[in-house]
Amino acid sequence: MGQVPDLPIRNFEVAGQGPAPPVILVRSMHNLLNDAAQRALRYLDELDARSVAPSAEAVAGLSRFQEPLPETSMEPRDVLALLDQIGSPATVATAGSRFFGFVTGGVLPATLAANWLAAAWDQNASMVVLSPVGAALEDVVLAWLRQLFHLPAGSGGALVTGGTMANFTGIAAARHALLNGVGWDVEAQGLFGAPPITVIVGEEVHVSMLKALGLAGLGRERVVRVPADSQGRMRADKLPKLAGPTLICTQAGNVNSGAFDPVGEICARAHEAGAWVHVDGAFGLWAAAARERKHLVEGVELADSWATDCHKWLNVPHDSGIALVRDEQHLVGAIRSTAAYLVHGEQREPHHHTPEASRRARGIEVWAALRSLGRSGLEDMIERTCRHASRFAQGLRAAGYEILNNVVLNQVLVSFGDDETTRRVIAAIQQDGTCWCGGTVWHGRAVMRISVSSWATRDEDVDRSLAAMIRCARSLGVVKNNS
Ligand SMILES: Cc1ncc(COP(=O)(O)O)c(C=O)c1O
Known part of the structure; x- marks a missing residue:
């Protein structure tokens, strides 16, 4: 022009x-x-x-x-x-190729460009009548995601802001179903005087799940915590006896180790007792898209609701999350609201599935990501980032530093020595600026977390970042191995 x-x-x-x-x-x-x-x-x-x-x-x-x-x-x-x-x-x-903090994806080129066009469109994706294109693309991406994650074709879905809201949405559907099952209309009556719901979480539950439970009135601290194993997986053999309305919150992809709860085993126990199983798969659910990793999500398809993020491993712009619910009527039952001025057609009306009414049409970028990558491109991105994580683990181990998790996915936990030393090395790496990693506490020890989630990361970024990490550690006198 x-x-x-x-x-x-x-x-x-x-x-x-x-x-x-x-x-x-x-x-x-x-x-x-x-x-x-x-x-x-x-x-x-x-x-x-x-x-x-x-x-x-x-x-x-x-x-x-x-x-x-x-x-x-x-x-x-x-x-x-x-x-x-x-x-x-x-x-x-974070849009670059060497940000390894939290679990943060970059922005695929097609999604950035689509995001610009979508901003010009300024669509309100709440209703079909307000945005036919927004609603149509939601239908398309939900169908594609159900296929990718091997979930039932009829599952309901909602495009929300991120993992936290996706967890909240799944829990709202669970709360509806469980209380409806004992004759209580929670949407109408609230939780005052309602039959109690037992909420079970793993010891390593993600904080967003507890936040979502709090928002849903189920309480952050009123949960039964099930012990986890060395990788942070909920131990199915330690589940309590299940009776009455029960919600079990599992996770596919521990935010630190990347480990997966044995969701299939938990579902078998839960469903015998009529309990609802929710899966927080903010990033881990994407393992289903990759041949070499999909064994990790085995059994996840048996659950009742799922949460995932697109702004993490799918590499779309923030903010973008997905909630899926096996039985759509429970999702709609929890969320649907009507007013005389709202227009309802024959099609799926997005706002009956999402906590929000007016919202941006985030299905556009999800569609652009999946349309540009295709199944094979997505698989390649997931595999590639997992391989990068393994390369980090190998390089750090070879330099004499301790890797604390089984690197099964895109997450690596490394210790540079005692807690104080590890914290100093993390600060030095952040200050150095070649790459960025954050810290956490794993089994009582301070560790550095590396999460490789960006499409843009190349082998040379890993090597450059590894060199910087080792240089920073050595500059602080943390010399483990001079080889
Ligand atoms: C397992 C898990 N669940 C939920 C979340 C929260 O996602 P969001 O920040 O998109 O709300 C995260 C974020 O890292 C996560 O790792």
Whole structure:
């Protein structure tokens, strides 16, 4: 597109003729969006050379945003320039190839581009009538995801903000089903005076599950905790006797070790007793898409509800999570709400499946990811990131550092010595800026977590990051092996 002279966006009133034609707005939009694209491209081009963590100076520069509420307007291009100048340097380079903190995916090219187009569309994906394309793509991606995860074709689904809300949505469906089964309408009556639900979690339950239980009125601390094994897997043989309305929260992919609860075994016990099994598979569920890893999720398909994230291992922009419920009527029963002005057609109405009503059409990027990768591309991405994790483990072990988990997926836990030493090495690695890893506590010990979740990570990124980790450890005198 050629350069168009930039003109301010203004509604000129021509006497007696109403606002000026929109050409002024359109010409300015071209330049504005071209400018945004140029700035975004420059940002991405520079990612490889910059520190993964922003500099202290860049973070301090954020104080420039702290100005009084502006009384007057500013040209959009100046707004963008300000955002870029102050904001871009203060970002964490999670879109790059060497961010290994938390469980954080990057942004696949097709999803970034689709996200831009979708922002221009500005669709409200709550109802078919508000966004036929948003609703249609939700239908498509839910069908594809059910296939990928080997889940029942009729399962209901919801596109939500992330793993936490996906867990919440699954729990809301479970709460509906379990209380409905004993004659209690929880949506109408709430939990006051309701028959109690026993909630069972593993010792290594993810904090988001406890948060979701709290939000659903089931309580963060009122849970029965089942011991876990050395990898953090819930021990099915330690499940209590099951009776009455019972919800068992399992996980596929421990946030630290990447280990999987024996969900099949738990389902067998649970379903005999009429209990509901929910699976938090925020990242682990994606193992189902890869031939070499899908044994890890064996039995997961027997559960009653599942939560996963797309902004983690599928590498779509934040925020994007998925809840799936075997029996759609329980999902809709928990969530459906109606009003005279809301339009209902024959098709699946998204807002009857999601806690939110108005929301962005995040199915667009999920579709773009799956459409661009295809089954084989997705499998390759999952396998590749798992191989990178193994490469990290091998390299660190060879340098004499201790790997604390069985590296079955994309997660590695490493100790550089005693807790204080490990914490100092983590701080040095973050400060060095070649890559970024966070810390955690594993079996009472401070450890560094490496999570390889980005499509963009290459072998050379792993090698460069390994070299930086070892350099940082050695610079602190943590020399285990000079080979
Ligand atoms: C196992 C597990 N469940 C849930 C979550 C929460 O996901 P989100 O941050 O998308 O809400 C995470 C995040 O890392 C996770 O690892």
